[in-house]
Amino acid sequence: MSEPQLRRKYPFDQIEPKWQRHWLEHKTFAAKDDTAKPKLYVLDMFPYPSGAGLHVGHPEGYTATDIFCRYKRMRGFNVLHPMGWDAFGLPAEQYAIDTGTHPSVTTKKNIDTFRRQIQMLGFSYDWDREVDTTDPHYFKWTQWIFLQLYKKGLAYEAEVPVWWCDGCKAVLANEEVNADGTCDRKGHKGVYRRPLRQWILRITAYAERLLADLEHVNWPHSIKEQQRNWIGRSEGANVEFAVAGSDLKIEIFTTRPDTLFGATYMVLAPEHPLVDKVTTAAQKSAVDTYRSAATKKSEIERGMTDKEKTGVFTGGYAVNPVNDEKIPIWIADYVMMGYGTGAIMAVPAHDTRDFEFAKKFGLEIRTVVQPPAGVDPHGFTGDGVSVNSGPITGLPTPEAKKKITEWLGERGLGEFAVNYKLRDWLFSRQRYWGEPIPIVHCAKCGTVPVPESELPLRLPEMKDYSPSGNAEPPLAKATDWVNCQCPQCGGAAKRETNTMPQWAGSCWYYLRYIDPKNAAAFVAKDKEKYWMPVDLYVGGAEHAVLHLLYSRFWHKVLFDLGHVSTPEPFTRLVNQGMILGEIEYLLFKRTDVNGAEFEVSASDLINITPMNAGKARAAAYHKDDPNRQVILGYPVSEGALTRTETGFALKDNRSIRVHMQCHKMSKSWGNVINPDDVVKEYGADTLRLYEMFMGPLEATKPWSMEGVQGIYRFLGRVWRLYCDEEGKLLVNDAAADTKLVKVLHQTIKKVGDDTEALAFNTAISQMMIFVNELTAQESRPRAVLEPFALLLAPYAPHIAEELWQKLGHTKTLSCEPWPQYDESLLVETTVQIVVQVNGKVRTRLDVPAQIAKEELEKLALAHADVQPFLTGKQVKKVIVVPGKLVNIAAA
RNA sequence: GCCGUCGUGGCGGAACUGGCAGACGCGCUGGACUCAAAAUCCAGUGGUAGCGAUACCGUGUGGGUUCGAUUCCCUCCGACGGCACCA
Numbered sequence: 022m023s024e025p026q027l028r029r030k031y032p033f034d035q036i037e038p039k040w041q042r043h044w045l046e047h048k049t050f051a052a053k054d055d056t057a058k059p060k061l062y063v064l065d066m067f068p069y070p071s072g073a074g075l076h077v078g079h080p081e082g083y084t085a086t087d088i089f090c091r092y093k094r095m096r097g098f099n100v101l102h103p104m105g106w107d108a109f110g111l112p113a114e115q116y117a118i119d120t121g122t123h124p125s126v127t128t129k130k131n132i133d134t135f136r137r138q139i140q141m142l143g144f145s146y147d148w149d150r151e152v153d154t155t156d157p158h159y160f161k162w163t164q165w166i167f168l169q170l171y172k173k174g175l176a177y178e179a180e181v182p183v184w185w186c187d188g189c190k191a192v193l194a195n196e197e198v199n200a201d202g203t204c205d206r207k208g209h210k211g212v213y214r215r216p217l218r219q220w221i222l223r224i225t226a227y228a229e230r231l232l233a234d235l236e237h238v239n240w241p242h243s244i245k246e247q248q249r250n251w252i253g254r255s256e257g258a259n260v261e262f263a264v265a266g267s268d269l270k271i272e273i274f275t276t277r278p279d280t281l282f283g284a285t286y287m288v289l290a291p292e293h294p295l296v297d298k299v300t301t302a303a304q305k306s307a308v309d310t311y312r313s314a315a316t317k318k319s320e321i322e323r324g325m326t327d328k329e330k331t332g333v334f335t336g337g338y339a340v341n342p343v344n345d346e347k348i349p350i351w352i353a354d355y356v357m358m359g360y361g362t363g364a365i366m367a368v369p370a371h372d373t374r375d376f377e378f379a380k381k382f383g384l385e386i387r388t389v390v391q392p393p394a395g396v397d398p399h400g401f402t403g404d405g406v407s408v409n410s411g412p413i414t415g416l417p418t419p420e421a422k423k424k425i426t427e428w429l430g431e432r433g434l435g436e437f438a439v440n441y442k443l444r445d446w447l448f449s450r451q452r453y454w455g456e457p458i459p460i461v462h463c464a465k466c467g468t469v470p471v472p473e474s475e476l477p478l479r480l481p482e483m484k485d486y487s488p489s490g491n492a493e494p495p496l497a498k499a500t501d502w503v504n505c506q507c508p509q510c511g512g513a514a515k516r517e518t519n520t521m522p523q524w525a526g527s528c529w530y531y532l533r534y535i536d537p538k539n540a541a542a543f544v545a546k547d548k549e550k551y552w553m554p555v556d557l558y559v560g561g562a563e564h565a566v567l568h569l570l571y572s573r574f575w576h577k578v579l580f581d582l583g584h585v586s587t588p589e590p591f592t593r594l595v596n597q598g599m600i601l602g603e604i605e606y607l608l609f610k611r612t613d614v615n616g617a618e619f620e621v622s623a624s625d626l627i628n629i630t631p632m633n634a635g636k637a638r639a640a641a642y643h644k645d646d647p648n649r650q651v652i653l654g655y656p657v658s659e660g661a662l663t664r665t666e667t668g669f670a671l672k673d674n675r676s677i678r679v680h681m682q683c684h685k686m687s688k689s690w691g692n693v694i695n696p697d698d699v700v701k702e703y704g705a706d707t708l709r710l711y712e713m714f715m716g717p718l719e720a721t722k723p724w725s726m727e728g729v730q731g732i733y734r735f736l737g738r739v740w741r742l743y744c745d746e747e748g749k750l751l752v753n754d755a756a757a758d759t760k761l762v763k764v765l766h767q768t769i770k771k772v773g774d775d776t777e778a779l780a781f782n783t784a785i786s787q788m789m790i791f792v793n794e795l796t797a798q799e800s801r802p803r804a805v806l807e808p809f810a811l812l813l814a815p816y817a818p819h820i821a822e823e824l825w826q827k828l829g830h831t832k833t834l835s836c837e838p839w840p841q842y843d844e845s846l847l848v849e850t851t852v853q854i855v856v857q858v859n860g861k862v863r864t865r866l867d868v869p870a871q872i873a874k875e876e877l878e879k880l881a882l883a884h885a886d887v888q889p890f891l892t893g894k895q896v897k898k899v900i901v902v903p904g905k906l907v908n909i910a911a912a
Numbered sequence: 913g914c915c916g917u918c919g920u921g922g923c924g925g926a927a928c929u930g931g932c933a934g935a936c937g938c939g940c941u942g943g944a945c946u947c948a949a950a951a952u953c954c955a956g957u958g959g960u961a962g963c964g965a966u967a968c969c970g971u972g973u974g975g976g977u978u979c980g981a982u983u984c985c986c987u988c989c990g991a992c993g994g995c996a997c998c999a
Contacts, residue, residue, distance in 0.1 A: 900980075
């Protein structure tokens, strides 16, 4: 591949560095805090500068926003488009532990690489606003915001069971634990619960607003839905059950208070504090055994074993407040301590879980909701009509809920309640490379915030950052740093040794860009007011519930404190889709007992599962093999294949079908495309344009090197429209013919409309149509080529600038106004009308655009190609859509 | 299991509020240029039948609404993403 250097179709290797330098030196894209122009704040999710460098996924979103920004500048907007680094985090620290290099050194190096790579793509960032979350001038304000939260009572310490990851030797947030019990960051398996003193942010206090305000943002439906699910609001009632023979009360939460009359037992979570008190002597050993087994399992393991329900009777009884019936109290691990009150009333007739449990343990199942006719009431969880339910008998479910809640309220037995799945945010990490939490622990004064005047609180220099493994953060070893004076009483005190999680710095970075050098405030009020909110935010969907929920939370706190002027930070959010590796073809082979290999047609396989072991890329079973012997699939080159009616098959043996697949780019799949290589071979403009041409921004799509070459050819053709092989200008002042002018104006309209709508792929195809049209012509009129350079500029800015300069302009085209199209030129004088008979196209008519309906109908009916389809039939109806078609309904 | 998104040629994908399905690109086929190749340019390219004009079929499946459905409604199938004993 790399031997004969591809002949340059145009000198991108000279043009691109030239213009990148020009833009940087002239600060072409510096945003001015200029209130006269309409503002536009376009934000990219800033990257974590990993050692691996830029990935082709990064430029996808960055190119999209860059095109939008460049376009909007030409439309007269004052655009803020910044970039920075989310640079705290584990990999740099891990690297430090492995090599002894200080994380700040690694971080700086990685940032330099990322900056170089990003600048090499010609993005129009305002580099004077670059931020770095590890810069003390930046994290000073991260710490400051933490103190505002602390002062508002939104940050607190607690000894709580937390997710501990043996692999990372650190606590994970709920959000960092995968559903299968592994760590989200590294996939480590040893993740379990352990109690630890933690800093926690009271995000639950904002649950209602975080949910409600989703109504007001223009975000993808799926992201909003994910946030709603994560917050998990549900309405119901808290109800108190007395414990029989004692003064104890057990509070439960239910979303179905209307089924209270069907409660035949109660379940406590094994960790519930009242378990000991309700357990009878006879049941004590059984309960203890069950409980210790349950605590050994993590909450995730419990969730995963979605098989048999388990539980133990405590021996105690509760009294159902609605009918004074005694019901047994059980403990079972299908009830979680972390949700609601950790206790439930069990209504086996109308709750799936309770139903299963009751069946297993032979507990009473009592129907209290009558389902619609024909539905089995046992295990019916939908809405119906209450039966056998005292005061609410006969009421439909929604009314029954309301009425019984009122009834409980009047008697002091319960009340309306709202519950959330959302838990408070575990905010501390037992690691070195993060923002120190600006808190001092004093024996006399307790927890004391570091005075704001002493911020930033820097990390101490350390030689050994390795975590001790016993949950003692590495900072504890920096005794000179830890031992300090209490800011309040002046006595001996110790600093907090936990650090903040990586999410902290990214919670507010979009605010710092607005005023990145301000030493007196995290952002000046007037500037904040001018630039906020962010008009467009583009990034990956993987941040749906983490970063995006956390930053909304912080923003709302800052809003309540009067520091920012908008309740939501990001007006519009767009997720760019993932770029997958190239499509590969797999040939499946089976080995028989003698070791001979047989090729197997993919059409005979089931359960084809991608895998990566040795050379094999997928595993499958033969559809007729009851023994399920594993058959492996190996990559095969496209050249060995041929097309058949049913798909791709081997050239040599057409009965052997191959399987097509593609997956996420990753080192292990060996399908990673490095942007550096693409830029070197084809140039940045090609990379930008290709990534936008692949498909809709939001879609997941596979990489194709041939597609890159197609774009490269296109840019070569663009270049040759303007100049010859020696670079001599071909453009002349000859008049453009009307057809060309028309295509130009169509292109101006479509590229403008599509860019506005972020439909970059179709904008590019329109530019291709324009170039194809012009290539077919002899003349090269300036009147169409000049505006075209401007249209191309947001997409392929380097080549556009160079051509603009060749056309004789001395200033950058970045500030030129966007070309205007002339509506009158787009109007067709004659149009082609489709004539259908019963919905099928039978002929086409070229007619004047203004033709009368009746005239058109007459022409259509009389047409020679139409007549044969009408003979022997009666015309029932004729539909005429002006400018489009005539449809004759005949029978 | 629940929630969400989506199924269009050989491939990536177009198609405004229901109105010519397959724009544009890739790939492939043929041609021009060349000693030859690369590059470039031109032409063709959903399937089936036919020399042909043309005809029939065709937007995951089955149905419905409509003069007309890739688009709207219902059923089922499949893919992807998220959540997962949340009371």
